[in-house]
Amino acid sequence: TPIPKKQRFRVLRFLWRLTWLSTLGGAAYLTYHIYDSKHPPEQLPLDPAKKTLVILGSGWGSVSLLKKLDTEDYNVVVISPRNFFLFTPLLPSCTTGTIEHRSIMEPLRHIIRHKKRAVKYYEAEATKIDVDRRVVKINDFSDVKGNVSETEVPFDYLVVGVGAENATFGKFLMLCLFGIPGVKENACFLKEIGDAQQIRKKVMDCIETATFKDQTEEEKDRLLHMVVVGGGPTGIEFAAELQDFFEEDLRKWVPDIADRFKVTLVEALPNVLPMFSKSLIDYTEKTFKDENISVRTKTMVKKVTDKNIEVEATQADGSKVKESINYGLLVWATGNAVRGVVRDLMTQLPAQKNSRRGLAVNDYLVVDGTDGIWALGDCSATKYAPTAQVAAQQGNFLARLFNSMAKTQAVEEELRSLDARLQASADDAEKALLNAEINAKGRSLSKVKQLSPFQYSHQGSLAYIGADRAVADLNWFGGAISSATGGELTYLFWRSAYVSMVFSLRNRILVLTDWLKTKAFGRDVSRE
Ligand code: FAD
Numbered sequence: 001t002p003i004p005k006k007q008r009f010r011v012l013r014f015l016w017r018l019t020w021l022s023t024l025g026g027a028a029y030l031t032y033h034i035y036d037s038k039h040p041p042e043q044l045p046l047d048p049a050k051k052t053l054v055i056l057g058s059g060w061g062s063v064s065l066l067k068k069l070d071t072e073d074y075n076v077v078v079i080s081p082r083n084f085f086l087f088t089p090l091l092p093s094c095t096t097g098t099i100e101h102r103s104i105m106e107p108l109r110h111i112i113r114h115k116k117r118a119v120k121y122y123e124a125e126a127t128k129i130d131v132d133r134r135v136v137k138i139n140d141f142s143d144v145k146g147n148v149s150e151t152e153v154p155f156d157y158l159v160v161g162v163g164a165e166n167a168t169f170g171k172f173l174m175l176c177l178f179g180i181p182g183v184k185e186n187a188c189f190l191k192e193i194g195d196a197q198q199i200r201k202k203v204m205d206c207i208e209t210a211t212f213k214d215q216t217e218e219e220k221d222r223l224l225h226m227v228v229v230g231g232g233p234t235g236i237e238f239a240a241e242l243q244d245f246f247e248e249d250l251r252k253w254v255p256d257i258a259d260r261f262k263v264t265l266v267e268a269l270p271n272v273l274p275m276f277s278k279s280l281i282d283y284t285e286k287t288f289k290d291e292n293i294s295v296r297t298k299t300m301v302k303k304v305t306d307k308n309i310e311v312e313a314t315q316a317d318g319s320k321v322k323e324s325i326n327y328g329l330l331v332w333a334t335g336n337a338v339r340g341v342v343r344d345l346m347t348q349l350p351a352q353k354n355s356r357r358g359l360a361v362n363d364y365l366v367v368d369g370t371d372g373i374w375a376l377g378d379c380s381a382t383k384y385a386p387t388a389q390v391a392a393q394q395g396n397f398l399a400r401l402f403n404s405m406a407k408t409q410a411v412e413e414e415l416r417s418l419d420a421r422l423q424a425s426a427d428d429a430e431k432a433l434l435n436a437e438i439n440a441k442g443r444s445l446s447k448v449k450q451l452s453p454f455q456y457s458h459q460g461s462l463a464y465i466g467a468d469r470a471v472a473d474l475n476w477f478g479g480a481i482s483s484a485t486g487g488e489l490t491y492l493f494w495r496s497a498y499v500s501m502v503f504s505l506r507n508r509i510l511v512l513t514d515w516l517k518t519k520a521f522g523r524d525v526s527r528e
């Protein structure tokens, strides 16, 4: 039976009102957040009676700690050469202009200005952590320097979250000690905003130089050969973005290079993306083949010059073949190495003598062999992979730990003063009241003190593999269910996951706008 006209009208009216209400709700939410982000409240001044907590770094670990830390309880000092937080998962998209670099940066000044108590920030590198004197030596290596560009910062508590630097070494002893010759001088890396900007410039420079009048055929081929070393997620995502750039934009705007532009990925292991499940590794390798990205597995780079890389490839029969590969752009993405300041700290501590990958820490992230020094993220050596997910969870854990330490100290102080009043009192009724209060405080103290050790909860791994496809190894319900998916739907999931994870509403709007802009007008092919 057909729905009566009156009822149909009611349903339509209801839907119309719902649309209006949700639009109004969305607008109110946006207005509130924009207003809030632009109007930080007054802050408490630093308090000499509070302990000084020094945080090194402004990356995933340190900023997650800062975000959840109750700064009312400490005088917090942040030291980092980078005055912003960088959302690294979208950094490969900045190399081709799919996303503009400022869209994934969040100024540290915005973050600290929204904390309850003022937080000091020094744009500097920590060059030495003096464990005995409990000071950090800091240097301003930026272009503009004042009369003072080197000083010391004392700490009561210290959190080391300086991340890692780019690995340039190989698996053999000599290469381990001195690094692979020529990498630092000739390759681009992909860790910081500056790296992505350099790559973007260099890709266009290679293209414009290849189309220079009277360029030889051989030289054109070299200049248009983009080589990526390292088949981990960084190398894979960058190679995918680069090939997308070529297929969707360069092929159209610079037709002369259409038959020559080539991306090659070189990996020492038998397959790429070793942390993903076998089906997704196969899917990625097949997708790369379809996209015309050449993948050279079992191929180890041994030496780099300004125009070529020397590799040793392992054949199917196990024999080794040496080869020279010309390149125009070389991007080096072979993982992490320990930073100098961390290596120096490790040499000061006998408890660190067996640690190779970074600072060994206990279950509460306290640096082994120290008291009051914690480490998190890529500069710490734990059983977990060096990822943003791990660093962020460690930051949240340390915020809980510091907040509960402050509460513990406050309750202990109250208990001491109640105890003093109890000793001084002669009145039985008052004594009974004080005893009851002491018991209640004692119970709340033991609750606050019950912080269990750090436990990582793996949500899964995601990677973009080009041509609007992504791979995802996901864990649901605390790991009870896991799934491995790849394709275009996974790509939509990848996008929505990252857009919901970027630091602020501002970042979210900028990233969404960049994606729309790229879809509508394509990527910018001008060289800055
Ligand atoms: P970082 O985030 O690297 O921060 C280190 C901070 O320390 C920086 O602010 C730096 O300026 C500062 N610093 C450096 N030296 C000093 C010093 N001497 N003194 C004081 N401060 C110093 N992980 C994922 O889980 N998912 C992803 O999708 C993902 N994508 C990635 C994509 C790329 C291109 C890269 C490079 C990494 C990606 N990662 C991803 C890994 C992730 O970014 C790192 O694991 C994470 O950044 C580690 O966090 P961290 O806080 O230890 O270090």
Ligand code: NAI
Pocket: 089, 169, 170, 180, 229, 230, 231, 232, 233, 234, 235, 237, 266, 267, 268, 269, 274, 275, 299, 300, 301, 302, 333, 334, 335, 336, 385, 386, 387, 388, 461, 462, 463, 464
């Ligand atoms: P990685 O350590 O994951 O991979 C580096 C690769 O380079 C290895 O497979 C290694 O075999 C190869 N390699 C090393 N030396 C080589 C040589 N001389 N010649 C050829 N190949 C060589 O490094 P990556 O990709 O930089 O990642 C670092 C960390 O960041 C990892 O923990 C990773 O999981 C995380 N990350 C996660 C992402 C994601 O989840 N989407 C994206 C990017 C990074």
